[in-house]
Amino acid sequence: MTHTIGRMSRRHLLAGSSAALIMAGAGSRAKASEPEKPAEIIVRAWGGSWVDSLKAGVSDPFTKLTGIGVRHDLTEDNEIRPKVWAAVDQGRVPPIHINWDTTTNATKSALRGITVDLSDLPNLKNAMETAKPVGLDGFPIVNTYGYVYVLAYRPEAFPNGAPKSWKELLDPRLKGRVAFYNDGIGMHFPAQVAGGGKLEDIPSNMAPAWEFIKQLKTQSPLLGEDPDFTTWFQKGEIDAACTISTNAREAKKNGINVAWTVPEEGCKYDTDGFWIPKGLPANEEYWAKQYINLALSVESQQIWLDGLGLPGVIPGVKPPAGLMGDPSYPTTPEDFKHLIRIPGKVQVENESEWFATFKSIMQG
Amino acid sequence: MPPSIKARYPLTWRVMDALEWLADRLWPRSMSRHTGWLLIAPSLIIVGSLVVGMIEIADTSLRTLDTATFRMSESYSLANYQKLATSDVYLTVAWRSLLGAVLTTALTLILAFPYAYIMVRTRSAAARKALLICLFLPFFIGQVVRAYGWLIILGNDGIINQATGLIGLDPHRFLFNFPAVVFGLVQYMLPFAVLMLAPALTAIPEEVETAAKSLGASWPRTMRHVVLPMARPGLIGAGLVVLTLSLTDFAMPAMLGGGSQDFIANAIYDQFFRTSDAGLGAALTLLLVMGGTFLVGVVLSVFGAGTLAAGRRA
Numbered sequence: 001m002t003h004t005i006g007r008m009s010r011r012h013l014l015a016g017s018s019a020a021l022i023m024a025g026a027g028s029r030a031k032a033s034e035p036e037k038p039a040e041i042i043v044r045a046w047g048g049s050w051v052d053s054l055k056a057g058v059s060d061p062f063t064k065l066t067g068i069g070v071r072h073d074l075t076e077d078n079e080i081r082p083k084v085w086a087a088v089d090q091g092r093v094p095p096i097h098i099n100w101d102t103t104t105n106a107t108k109s110a111l112r113g114i115t116v117d118l119s120d121l122p123n124l125k126n127a128m129e130t131a132k133p134v135g136l137d138g139f140p141i142v143n144t145y146g147y148v149y150v151l152a153y154r155p156e157a158f159p160n161g162a163p164k165s166w167k168e169l170l171d172p173r174l175k176g177r178v179a180f181y182n183d184g185i186g187m188h189f190p191a192q193v194a195g196g197g198k199l200e201d202i203p204s205n206m207a208p209a210w211e212f213i214k215q216l217k218t219q220s221p222l223l224g225e226d227p228d229f230t231t232w233f234q235k236g237e238i239d240a241a242c243t244i245s246t247n248a249r250e251a252k253k254n255g256i257n258v259a260w261t262v263p264e265e266g267c268k269y270d271t272d273g274f275w276i277p278k279g280l281p282a283n284e285e286y287w288a289k290q291y292i293n294l295a296l297s298v299e300s301q302q303i304w305l306d307g308l309g310l311p312g313v314i315p316g317v318k319p320p321a322g323l324m325g326d327p328s329y330p331t332t333p334e335d336f337k338h339l340i341r342i343p344g345k346v347q348v349e350n351e352s353e354w355f356a357t358f359k360s361i362m363q364g
Numbered sequence: 365m366p367p368s369i370k371a372r373y374p375l376t377w378r379v380m381d382a383l384e385w386l387a388d389r390l391w392p393r394s395m396s397r398h399t400g401w402l403l404i405a406p407s408l409i410i411v412g413s414l415v416v417g418m419i420e421i422a423d424t425s426l427r428t429l430d431t432a433t434f435r436m437s438e439s440y441s442l443a444n445y446q447k448l449a450t451s452d453v454y455l456t457v458a459w460r461s462l463l464g465a466v467l468t469t470a471l472t473l474i475l476a477f478p479y480a481y482i483m484v485r486t487r488s489a490a491a492r493k494a495l496l497i498c499l500f501l502p503f504f505i506g507q508v509v510r511a512y513g514w515l516i517i518l519g520n521d522g523i524i525n526q527a528t529g530l531i532g533l534d535p536h537r538f539l540f541n542f543p544a545v546v547f548g549l550v551q552y553m554l555p556f557a558v559l560m561l562a563p564a565l566t567a568i569p570e571e572v573e574t575a576a577k578s579l580g581a582s583w584p585r586t587m588r589h590v591v592l593p594m595a596r597p598g599l600i601g602a603g604l605v606v607l608t609l610s611l612t613d614f615a616m617p618a619m620l621g622g623g624s625q626d627f628i629a630n631a632i633y634d635q636f637f638r639t640s641d642a643g644l645g646a647a648l649t650l651l652l653v654m655g656g657t658f659l660v661g662v663v664l665s666v667f668g669a670g671t672l673a674a675g676r677r678a
Contacts, residue, residue, distance in 0.1 A: 078637035108640055112434040176537055182623035183638060222540055223623020236520045236535075349431040352639040359634070360453035362624050363460075 035283035040069035041097040041291060047074045048227070049250055049307060054100065057304025058295045065294070068287055077101050081109065084277045088114040094277040097288040103133055103143055103271045104185075104351065107344040110140035116276040116285060118142050123296035123314070130271060131296070131313035135345035143271035144295055145310045148328045148339060149186030150260040150267055152229070152248035157239035162261040166194040166212075169240055175219050179232055179241040182223035183351075184213065184358030186268050187242045189340040191216075193265035202342060203350040210357055217361050233258050245328030249309045262327035262338050269330065269339035271313075418653065425646035429639075436643055444647035454631060454648070458655070460542070461627040465611035468549040472606045473599060475550065476557035481591075483558070484565045503555040511619040514548055515539065540622025548616040553609060557602040564598020565591075600667050604660055611656055628652045 043059065045051040051072050059070035073080070073096055080096060087094045099106065109115050110133070118124070118139040124131060133141045151163055157177070163169070169178050180187050188209055192199060197208025222228070222238060229243040233251040241248075251258045274292045276285060294300050301312035306320040311329050323329040330336050373381075391402065427436040428443045448454045483495040502510060517523050518538040525535040538544060568591060576586040592599075614629040626634075628648060635645030 076637075081640065082636065082642075108434045111432065183634070221624075237539075348434075352429070352431070352641055352644075355634065355639055356451065356453060359626070359631075360451065360456075363453050363456050363626055 035286045037066060037068050038284050038287060040071050041284065041288055042071045042073050042095070043098045043100060043291070044073045044075060044077065044080050044096045045100045046077070046226070049246070053304050053307025056307060057300045057302070058291065061300060062291050062294050066287065066290070070291070077105055081105065085109070085112065085114060088277055088279045091279065093281070094279050097276065097280060097284060098291060099275050099277065101141075101273060101275060103141060103273050103344050104347045106141040106273055106275050107133060107136065107348045109275060109277070110136055111345070111348065114278050115140040116278055116280075116289075118274075118276070118289065118292060121289060121293045121296065123293050126314055127296060128313045128315060133271075133273065133344055134341070135343035141273045141275045142292055142296065143273040143313055145301070145305055145308070145312045146269055146271045146330065147244050147246065147310050148262065148267045148269050148330065149190075149242055150245045150248065150328050151240060151263050152233070152243050152245070152258055152260040153240040154233065154238075155257055155259050162259065163240070163263060165263050166190050166242075166265050168263075170215055170219065174239055176222075177237075177239040178216070178219055179222040179224060179229060179238045179243070180216070181242070182225065182362075183355045184362075186244075186270075187213065187216075188354055188358070189268045189342060190242075190263070190265045193340075199340060199342075203346055203354075206354070206357075210361065213358060213361050217364070221362075223362060230254075245326075246308050246310060260328055264338075266338050266340045267327075269336070269341045418650070421646045421649050424642050425650050427643045429641045429643055434640060444644045447644060448647055448651065457626050457628055457631050458651075460625065461611055461629075462655075464542070464546055464549065464617075464627060465607050467546050468553060468610040469603050469607045471546070471550045472553045472557045473603055476554055476561055476602060477595075477599070479554070480558045480561035480565055484562055485570070499555050499558055502551070503559075507552055507615045508619070510552060511548055511615055514544075514551075514620060518544070539620060540624070542621070542625050544620040544622075545617050545625050545627075548620045549610050549613060552616065553606045556605050556609070560602035560605060561595065561598045564595050564601070568594045596667070600663065603667075604663060607663070608656055608660065611659070612652065 043054070045054055051074065055070075055072065059072070062068065063070055075083075077099070080099065081101075084094050084096065084099065086092075099109075101109075106115070118141075121139070121142065124139065124142065127142075130146055131143045132139065133143060151166065151169075153163060157174070158168075168174075188206070189199065189202065191212040192202060192206055192209035195208030195210075195212030197205065201208075222232060224232070226244065226247055229238075229241050229247040230251045232238045232241070233248070234254060234256050245260050248258045248260045274295065276288045276292070280288065295304065296314055298314050298316045301314050301317045305312045305317060309320055309323055309329070311317070311319070311331055319326070319329050319331070327335070327338065330339055391399070395402075424436065425444055426440040426442070427438075428441060429435075430437060479495065479499075483492055483499075486492050486495070505513075515522070519525070520535045520537065522538075524538065529535065572590060572594070573586050576590045577583070581589065611627075612629050613627055614633065617625050617627040617630055629652070632645050632648045632652070635641045635648060
């Protein structure tokens with residue numbers, strides 16, 4: 001990834017970040033009106049290849065452009081949230097400037113009213129519809145890329161080719177060899193279809209989803225978090241999993257033969273994004289916004305998302321080698337036909353119940 | 365000329381005099397009838413802080429989450445407790461936690477007692493040192509690292525499966541089930557139990573065992589009728605520590621359970637951090653504290669001895 005940075009000229013960066021940013025209008029007058037620069041800003045991020053990609057694509061170029069350092073806080077996203085909420089509610093300065101978060105989790109903070117409105121980011125003008133959080137007013141969050149909860153599998157375990165349906169996970173030979181997220185995320189919606197239900201019935205009637213998940217339970221699946229999937233594939237613990245393609249791709253990069261597919265029932269499509277908590281000093285909030293604006297430039301998205309293998313929200317970003325036409329890298333309306341997208345608001349309002357139901361099935 | 369004070373009294377006496385003078389200023393003799401309260405003040409502060417925390421948790425447990433604003437309700441209700449009472453998943457998780465804690469305690473004590481006994485009674489200094497090293501080395505390694513160690517050893521391509529593969533056996537799934545969690549907990553708790561048992565066994569004079577033998581008791585009878593009863597305070601203390609730590613454990617079920625063997629602590633984490641439902645998380649927390657306290661009370665009142673006898677004479 002670092003070599004890619006080398007190819008990215010400062011001129012491109014400046015143009016790309018549409019330096020409404022900072023440098024818009026250029027000249028000394030504009031610079032004089034810039035708020036005071038903090039020594040650093042803190043961005044919460046996921047570790048491993050996730051933070052490496054962010055650093056290469058956004059953080060390092062941001063520091064190069066502005067001289068402001070970027071510290072990555074690798075606190076788990078679920079664990080930073082209560083800390084930020086408490087800080088905002090108590091009128092303290094939040095512990096981070098920017099939260100890199102799943103859109104579902106970020107929506108909770110937006111509904112709580114503690115996120116800064118990002119509608120004025122100049123680069124949003126170029127952004128695709130997927131940058132906008134569904135079901136929320138304005139831009140309390142900015143989605144920065146999308147991802148698909150694919151069916152990842154070891155080709156040796158599927159000699160007849162890629163599994164065509166999620167129902168193939170019910171094959172007895174896969175008992176104890178399949179894995180899901182421990183809260184069932186990614187699986188609820190395809191299970192609704194595989195169980196004979198309709199997506200329109202979500203959230204009012206999800207009985208078909210739970211019936212299908214009960215069948216999956218008989219397969220004694222492993223349940224884990226993002227890093228577990230990569231590890232389990234590498235250690236030969238599983239043959240198939242419902243996971244974000246990035247995790248399967250990571251295992252593949254490490255020399256493990258892993259492939260992925262979108263079965264006929266479809267896969268859940270979701271997004272991650274950035275948000276800024278209220279309560280920051282005005283100058284720090286300004287520079288945090290500039291960071292997000294830079295992340296929405298073609299150049300930054302290209303480097304950042306090359307590392308993650310995920311489709312961005314700015315037109316002009318080219319798919320990394322090997323992902324052109326890949327089902328986990330949707331870019332055309334045709335690609336999205338097989339993907340399931342449920343508004344974040346519906347998800348957050350019902351997730352507690354969905355998690356509890358999934359857990360009650362899996363913990364039984 | 366009489367010698368100076370410096371020459372008459374040693375330094376340590378003068379330091380003690382100074383400290384006594386200071387203590388007299390800070391806590392005058394007139395307050396001496398309250399000295400007992402002063403001595404237990406630190407524990408009162410600690411317990412008081414816990415009580416304040418529990419009141420806060422109890423307050424939160426009576427509020428419900430509004431998923432339209434992700435804020436807790438202003439009004440109180442028993443909705444969270446009703447949810448816990450009517451949900452199969454929490455009953456399953458609570459039962460699993462209890463069963464896991466009891467099994468872990470029993471197995472740990474069975475393994476820890478002979479270990480501690482040999483460590484205390486052996487005449488070989490080398491053997492005692494070896495046993496102490498084996499005890500303390502894992503003690504200084506964190507729980508998460510130890511759990512990872514078991515993932516490496518017991519995994520599908522771990523050392524055990526590689527060894528069994530050499531004799532033609534297919535890989536066996538040792539991990540990600542309830543026995544794996546209990547196994548991990550026992551291994552983690554063993555040093556705690558041995559460390560608590562060792563002083564209790566050391567306090568039993570070896571002559572008592574010799575006397576029992578001289579009166580015709582076999583070694584097993586001596587163990588059963590002399591050593592074990594005399595070691596009861598140590599066994600109860602070790603058992604309580606292991607029981608409460610196991611009941612509230614988070615890491616072993618999370619790492620060795622494969623996501624389907626949650627204990628109550630895992631369910632609490634999910635509510636506080638995953639679904640942001642602090643009310644339900646607080647209700648679970650309160651029930652865990654009450655359940656744990658009840659268990660400890662039962663154990664002390666049934667088996668307690670010595671300083672651990674709950675209001676009874678040993």
